[in-house]
Amino acid sequence: MNLQYYKxxxxxxxxxxxRFAFRIxxxxxxxxxxxxxxxxKVWNKRNDWDYIDNMEAWCIKMTRNLSIDKLRSKHRRTxxxxxxxxxxxxxxxxxxxxxxxxxxxxxxxxxxxLPQVQAQVMHLRDIEEMSYKEIMAQLDLTMPQVxxxxxxxxxxxxxxxxxxxxxxxxxxxxxx
Amino acid sequence: xxxxxxxxxxxxxxxxxxxxxxxxxxxxYFKQYVDDTNxxxxxxxxxxxxxxxxxGQEDNDGDRNEETExxxxxxxxxxxxxxxxxxxxxxxxxxxxxxxxxxKEYELLMTVRSKDGDxxxxxxxxxxxxxxxxxxxxxxxxxxxxxxxxxxxDLANISKIxxxxxx
Amino acid sequence: xxxxxxxxxxxxxxxxxSSLAEEAQLKAFFAQDDISEDLAIxxxxxxxxxxxxxxxxxxxxxxxxxxxxxxxxxxxxxxRLLLHPMSRAAAVVFLAVGMWxxxxxxxxxxxxxxxxxxxxxxxxKTPEEALSITREAMIMISKELNKGTSRVAKxxxxxxxxxxxx
Numbered sequence: 444m445n446l447q448y449y450k451x452x453x454x455x456x457x458x459x460x461x462r463f464a465f466r467i468x469x470x471x472x473x474x475x476x477x478x479x480x481x482x483x484k485v486w487n488k489r490n491d492w493d494y495i496d497n498m499e500a501w502c503i504k505m506t507r508n509l510s511i512d513k514l515r516s517k518h519r520r521t522x523x524x525x526x527x528x529x530x531x532x533x534x535x536x537x538x539x540x541x542x543x544x545x546x547x548x549x550x551x552x553x554x555x556x557l558p559q560v561q562a563q564v565m566h567l568r569d570i571e572e573m574s575y576k577e578i579m580a581q582l583d584l585t586m587p588q589v590x591x592x593x594x595x596x597x598x599x600x601x602x603x604x605x606x607x608x609x610x611x612x613x614x615x616x617x618x619x
Numbered sequence: 620x621x622x623x624x625x626x627x628x629x630x631x632x633x634x635x636x637x638x639x640x641x642x643x644x645x646x647x648y649f650k651q652y653v654d655d656t657n658x659x660x661x662x663x664x665x666x667x668x669x670x671x672x673x674x675g676q677e678d679n680d681g682d683r684n685e686e687t688e689x690x691x692x693x694x695x696x697x698x699x700x701x702x703x704x705x706x707x708x709x710x711x712x713x714x715x716x717x718x719x720x721x722x723k724e725y726e727l728l729m730t731v732r733s734k735d736g737d738x739x740x741x742x743x744x745x746x747x748x749x750x751x752x753x754x755x756x757x758x759x760x761x762x763x764x765x766x767x768x769x770x771x772x773d774l775a776n777i778s779k780i781x782x783x784x785x786x
Numbered sequence: 787x788x789x790x791x792x793x794x795x796x797x798x799x800x801x802x803x804s805s806l807a808e809e810a811q812l813k814a815f816f817a818q819d820d821i822s823e824d825l826a827i828x829x830x831x832x833x834x835x836x837x838x839x840x841x842x843x844x845x846x847x848x849x850x851x852x853x854x855x856x857x858x859x860x861x862x863x864x865x866r867l868l869l870h871p872m873s874r875a876a877a878v879v880f881l882a883v884g885m886w887x888x889x890x891x892x893x894x895x896x897x898x899x900x901x902x903x904x905x906x907x908x909x910x911k912t913p914e915e916a917l918s919i920t921r922e923a924m925i926m927i928s929k930e931l932n933k934g935t936s937r938v939a940k941x942x943x944x945x946x947x948x949x950x951x952x
Contacts, residue, residue, distance in 0.1 A: 446855075454848060461843045475843060479851060486855050511656045516907055550834035558706035558761060569835045572806055594802035600831060601800050608827040646903060653903050662908040663916050670913035671920060687917070690924045700920060701905070731934040739930045755927060766923065778935070780928035 445489050453485055456499055459571055460506045466566045467510035469555060477513060481506050500580040507563065507582070553603050561596035564589055643767045644744070644754045645701050648719045652765070657707040663700040689780040697770035709763035716756060716765060725754050736760065750774060789815065792825065 457478055464481075465474035485502060495501050554562050563582060567573045573581070578589050645653065652658045672691055694700075705712055717740075725742040732738055737759040744752040755766040792815050798804040799812060815821075816832035910916045 449855075450852075454851075457848070457851075458842055462838065462841050465841065471841075475847065478843065479847070479854075482851055483854065486858075508656050515659055546830045547834055547837050550830055560707055569809070570838045572809070574806065590802050594800075597800050597802060601828075604827055604831060650903060653908075660908040661910065661919060662905040663920055664905065664909060667909060667913060667916040668920075671917045674913050674917055686925070687921060690921050693924055693928075694920060699905075700923060702919075702923060729931070729934045731930050733933075739934075741931065741934070753927070755930075757930075766927070768923075768927075774931065777924065777928050778931055780924055781932045784925065784929075 445492075448492070449486060449489070452498060453482070453502070456502055457482060459499075460502055462570065463503060463563070463566065464506050464510045466554070466562060466570075467507065467559070468514055469551070473513060474510075477506065477509050481509060497580055500577075503581040504583070511559070550600075553600055556603070557596050557599055560584075561592045561599070564592040565596040565600075568593055643699060643701060643752060643769050644720065644725060644742075645703065645765065645767050649703065649716065649765060652703050652705075652712070652716075655705075657712075658703045658705045661700075661702045665698050668694060668697050668700075685783045686780065689776070689783045693773070693776040693780055694768075694770070695776075696772065697768060699767070699769045701765075701767045701769075703765040704762055706762050709758060709761065713756065713758040713763045716763075720754070725752075746771075796825070796828065 460481060461474055461478040464477040465471055468474055468477065481502060484505060492498070554565070557565070560582070564578055564584070567578045567581060568575075575586060575589050578584065579586060582589075584592070653660055671694070720742065722742075725744055728741040728743045730738065730740050738757070740756045742754040742756070743750040744754070750772045751769070753766075753768040753772055755764070755768075757764040757766070792812070795804060795808050795812055798808060804812070813832050813836055816825075816829050817836060821829060910919060
């Protein structure tokens, strides 16, 4: 029975889809809408379920595509624009990070500075704890591409954290 | 039933031609990139250019930025700015894009290479001496960008912008 | 747990060479309070990872979703009407009229032609943003243009002829 399969195999994925959408669009309400839209879409395509090898990868791909579409038609922040034209150093100013004392908000902000693919790979690895093979399937990347993007993403975050750390030793000890 | 079909087709044709029918390189050669989710797309149309001019005229912080003024002057006759960027397999897209362009229509004006391997190419659709559309291709390690600026452009004004910054 | 190898694991992590098990060790290590200062700089990163894993959809989400789906299961009146042959013709006419009306009232409507790009959808929402983007783009173009013209004389001459640069 379709509904049974849906409840057992597809609904459990919804949290991952939600977190992934949230990574891309940066807004929880929007991520929720996207997740709902995708899950309904998956239900409507139930005739195709038998032909799909990797259900999770399929769902993540659709989530990714929809999230990126929504992101593109959204208001572009000035910070994105600067980064595209390589005119300013896109690192968050130390002053900014002190003001956002909330660790989570702070790291999220750093993540937003990464190119999409890098952020997505790092998200699937560090938060969803997926293997490289799984990430390859979810994002349609080759193994070298996954490794390179992960390396670059983590290196950039390390660089940003070190930059802020110099002169802000106290910040990281306060953040709990 | 046939007449209904005809009406539909007619309506579609009217609707389609009513849309922005500006000739530009992206509509001509790169439509599929616009639909490709790997690309970010931005468009600034004639209406927005008009508003920008008004914005520039209002005194915001009391600080009339000379840079901004130079920019507004340079885009005075601009009709449309289209920017496509991707960080996914940028080199591949760049090579693909270059191959598509008809160099008789878009003449290579200049290539700028930097030390770290980044490349910027300026192509222009020329009408006599004037540049009707400026097409820019930029390839770096992480990003490929396609930029189209349509309108009768004076490169001298564009050049002045960077000079204002240097001051 | 062996804390001496944490710096080694950290290096591996940043090189993208760590295994999931090693990453789990790092997460566990950084969950503690008492960490040396030079390592503490990375604590936010690993704390963030742990916290982000806890982000969840609201409790009502699943229930809402299932009820939406169950509603879709029974074909509504609208669908039943459409199956009637005469109403198909009527539907086509309504559709045509609807599209025409939509085009009249909203010039950003794309009427089902997949060959034309609807550029309006990619416009920034405010003139301030448009100005910001245009500024950055023009500054970049200008810098590159000047970079190029200051280099090779031949190119300068060519550009001079075309664009009247002094």
